Amino acid sequence: MNKRVTEEKIFKLLMILSIAIVLGSLMIIVGTIFMNGAFSVSIEMITQTSSGGYYLGRGGGILNAILGSLFLALPATGLAYIIGLGIALYLQRDFLHQKIASLIRFSLDILWGIPSIIYGVFCLMIMVALGIGASLLAGIVALTLLEIPIITRSIDESIKMVPKGLKEGSYSLGSTAFETATKVVRKQALPGIIAGVLLGLGRGIGDAASILFTAGFSDSVPSSLMDSTAALPTMIYHLYSSPIPAVREKAYAAAFILIVIVTIISILSRGLTRRYRKYVIK
């Protein structure tokens, strides 16, 4: 048989195999969590906080962790977005010499690769030095630092795709570089920006290591920035460490809830992306 035909067939097979591995493991993960967790989710679980006996198999719920996760990840993502958008816009040729910009990009890529536990320990050290203990605030700071490189680089890449002609069009109307960046470039890059923010949020809401030391753990919903708080990833960690099988089952339920939250956010952002993509100039 023709060598080129064989080559083509082998590559097709490899591609199908790779997709099968990815989709297969996704199905196994979601399937396992669903089978083990979906049926133990009760109203009680999502409307009550965990009382003392919760980890011993008694009543209560994980509302404190659900809210804790949202209180941690949403402000962190918001902060990381504001900082990341600023950096990403500034990295463009219009403001910064490209040699300096590529140095900053390189630093961000290194930060992206740093394990989240390091961010956690780093923030813990700072908090200790400042005399603040494990708290919602410390957790938010750690997650923000964790998300900044992810969000910045994603926004940066989508801004780089903005056509030169569009910028020239904006400048020729007498826009300043700032107006061009915030009113034109940002709108053109919006679908990419939303995707980047979602990527950051997904990382933030699911990360356990960075908040393990910084946010601490608590059985009640935090009432101030200085309170320590539970979150879904740390809740899963604690529940699954239990020797009692019934409690371990609740870890699956918590994981299921986490997946549902992430999926809802994902669907919402897809809707938003579709809405703004209409305006993008191709």
Added chain:
Amino acid sequence: MNATAPIQIETKKLNVRYSDNHILKNININIPSKKITAIIGPSGCGKTTLLKSFNRLLDLRENVRITGKILVDGIDILNPKLFVPDIRKKMGLLSQRPYPLPMSIYENVAYGLRIHNKYTKSNLDETVENNLKEAGIWREVKDRLHDPASELSVGQQQRLCVARAIAIQPEILLCDEPTSALDPIAAKQIEKLLMKLKKEYTVVLVTHTLRQAKRIADHVIFLYFGKVIEQGSAKEFFSNPKDPETQAYLKGDIS
């Protein structure tokens, strides 16, 4: 050239270099006010670079060196003390393929008015409408002003770009082969529009189609390898070219 027409743009010993490439060599030209001046020449001869030097768009490129003078209404726009957006505000730009802003049709026209505060709440709608009418696109878009501009056809997008450019009341329209991405009918519409607009604006038209220059230009500048070979009134230029290179270009011997 027509000695009576006032000069809007004048360059004196203008030289532009990208890194080591000497793109424009010693350009001395006059562009008359409220006429269509065509800049013609084969591709790669520096037409677009010359056009973009007029509104300082070359600033966006790295490693550009510009020497000489570009006088717009007698003011040297290369003066580093000038606020560049003010220079650009005086000149609308039409590019090779239209780039409307990533917003609604209405906002495309309103954008310039908003950033330059050239509007009041009560007359914004009216101003937008008038400029869309002036650009000959109002009838096609009046029922979908708030739809994305990206949904318009390329020809409509180019006319929308005219509307957004004239909305901020420039004096000059810089057109960089504005019909090259358009179908013949849309191209005709743009040409007609430029003929109409030259009553109020100085039009500088970069084009690589000689026929287009013949049809609508009043004044012609012929660039070849970064040098001005010949410039003068279109009538003179096409009927009685003096330079042998111009003659060769007009005959189609060089391109």
